[in-house]
Amino acid sequence: xxxxxxxxxxxxxxxxxxxxxxxxxxxxxxxxxxxxxxxxxxxxxxxxxxxxxxxxxxxxxxxxxxxxxxxxxxxxxxxxxxxxxxxxxxxxxxxxxxxxxxxxxxxxxxxxxxxxxxxxxxxxxxxxxxxxxxxxxxxxxxxxxxxxxxxxxxxxxxxxxxxxxxxxxxxxxxxxxxxxxxxxxxxxxxxxxxxxxxxxxxxxxxxxxxxxxxxxxxxx
Amino acid sequence: xxxxxxxxxxxxxxxxxxxxxxxxxxxxxxxxxxxxxxxxxxxxxxxxxxxxxxxxxxxxxxxxxxxxxxxxxxxxxxxxxxxxxxxxxxxxxxxxxxxxxxxxxxxxxxxxxxxxxxxxxxxxxxxxxxxxxxxxxxxxxxxxxxxxxxxxxxxxxxxxxxxxxxxxxxxxxxxxxxxxxxxxxxxxxxxxxxxxxxxxxxxxxxxxxxxxxxxxxxxx
Numbered sequence: 001x002x003x004x005x006x007x008x009x010x011x012x013x014x015x016x017x018x019x020x021x022x023x024x025x026x027x028x029x030x031x032x033x034x035x036x037x038x039x040x041x042x043x044x045x046x047x048x049x050x051x052x053x054x055x056x057x058x059x060x061x062x063x064x065x066x067x068x069x070x071x072x073x074x075x076x077x078x079x080x081x082x083x084x085x086x087x088x089x090x091x092x093x094x095x096x097x098x099x100x101x102x103x104x105x106x107x108x109x110x111x112x113x114x115x116x117x118x119x120x121x122x123x124x125x126x127x128x129x130x131x132x133x134x135x136x137x138x139x140x141x142x143x144x145x146x147x148x149x150x151x152x153x154x155x156x157x158x159x160x161x162x163x164x165x166x167x168x169x170x171x172x173x174x175x176x177x178x179x180x181x182x183x184x185x186x187x188x189x190x191x192x193x194x195x196x197x198x199x200x201x202x203x204x205x206x207x208x209x210x211x212x213x214x215x216x217x218x219x220x
Numbered sequence: 221x222x223x224x225x226x227x228x229x230x231x232x233x234x235x236x237x238x239x240x241x242x243x244x245x246x247x248x249x250x251x252x253x254x255x256x257x258x259x260x261x262x263x264x265x266x267x268x269x270x271x272x273x274x275x276x277x278x279x280x281x282x283x284x285x286x287x288x289x290x291x292x293x294x295x296x297x298x299x300x301x302x303x304x305x306x307x308x309x310x311x312x313x314x315x316x317x318x319x320x321x322x323x324x325x326x327x328x329x330x331x332x333x334x335x336x337x338x339x340x341x342x343x344x345x346x347x348x349x350x351x352x353x354x355x356x357x358x359x360x361x362x363x364x365x366x367x368x369x370x371x372x373x374x375x376x377x378x379x380x381x382x383x384x385x386x387x388x389x390x391x392x393x394x395x396x397x398x399x400x401x402x403x404x405x406x407x408x409x410x411x412x413x414x415x416x417x418x419x420x421x422x423x424x425x426x427x428x429x430x431x432x433x434x435x436x437x438x439x440x
Contacts, residue, residue: 049319049351058308061308063308063311063315064315065314065315065318067314067318068311068314068315068318069311071310071311071314072307072308072310072311075307075310076307087292087295087296088278088281088283088292090291090292090295091283091288091289091291091292094285094287094288094291095283095284095285095288098285098287098288099269131269
């Protein structure tokens with residue numbers, strides 16, 4: 001068994017964060033693509049609480065939850081830092097990473113649910129976008145100081161996936177009229193070296209995958 | 221201005237976690253009780269995103285979110301460690317702390333909402349209790365290794381407050397028949413040195429406060 005294994009979904013922003021961190025650190029790893037309809041016994045045993053990807057297995061020990069894994073990778077492997085050195089900057093990075101992760105359910109519901117549940121989720125996502133739009137005023141490009149790190153990696157959900165979700169579902173919440181700072185940040189985010197170097201799956205493939213999911217749920 | 225200030229609610233498990241950590245570390249601090257109906261401008265300016273307690277202000281810089289504050293305190297001040305030293309144990313502590321915090325909304329809804337929203341929340345809380353009951357089998361008393369730390373402090377919500385919420389609302393989810401391991405853990409938790417030494421507010425005062433809240437919401 002490889003020293004470092006990753007169980008993931010190719011289309012998941014959370015799996016992608018972990019791959020990103022491993023690549024930044026230059027850690028060799030063995031990736032296993034899980035099947036969401038038929039999860040492996042290794043996944044179920046490794047994450048018995050949530051039964052979800054990503055799971056990092058290092059020396060046979062499983063670590064779950066993408067942000068927890070990112071902290072673990074930063075503390076365990078040599079290479080460029082994912083968290084800042086200064087404790088206050090670290091706190092800011094953790095604050096923003098948590099802020100983004102706390103909105104995941106709302107983001108997903110916005111695109112996959114209907115009715116009142118969807119409307120509530122839309123409100124929550126718009127509140128999140130307002131906060132981010134304010135955060136990115138004055139041409140701010142990174143969450144903390146000058147180094148791309150934990151919070152910027154956690155932002156892949158809103159920087160990359162949110163646009164795909166919108167296109168796949170037709171539910172458009174982000175417009176440059178309403179959230180101009182956010183959109184300016186996003187344009188630069190998608191094109192910055194750190195994102196380009198560790199590119200997520202091809203956008204057209206992601207889009208096709210999420211379009212199929214939206215259609216499958218709509219036809220239920 | 222004191223070097224370390226804490227803005228909190230005396231009845232909040234999240235404020236209590238931060239006080240707890242400061243006391244463990246032996247940090248002197250100035251505590252300010254906030255009014256939830258009339259939050260101070262210092263609170264609103266210090267936590268513009270959530271406008272919530274607790275906020276720790278250290279050398280004039282605000283830190284928000286109780287678990288983020290706990291990590292900051294651990295990294296900033298001398299004294300007994302709040303997180304374990306070993307990266308894998310740290311990951312476990314963070315995993316459980318996140319697990320507990322992810323259930324906060326459900327716990328609160330269980331006691332303060334009605335109808336379908338309450339029923340869904342009850343289901344989620346029972347799922348959480350099942351996980352914890354399994355975790356505490358074989359007489360396990362702490363989340364990670366032998367040291368009381370981050371996850372055990374995050375567990376004040378279920379170890380102390382949940383029982384008060386139940387009594388205040390009459391909504392009883394925890395019974396020793398259904399969750400015997402959890403109850404055994406809780407009995408020991410409430411009486412262990414680390415909890416007793418840094419006692420939360422008096423239980424009867426907490427209970428009176430939450431009873432009044434439940435009644436105020438019911439009469440709306």
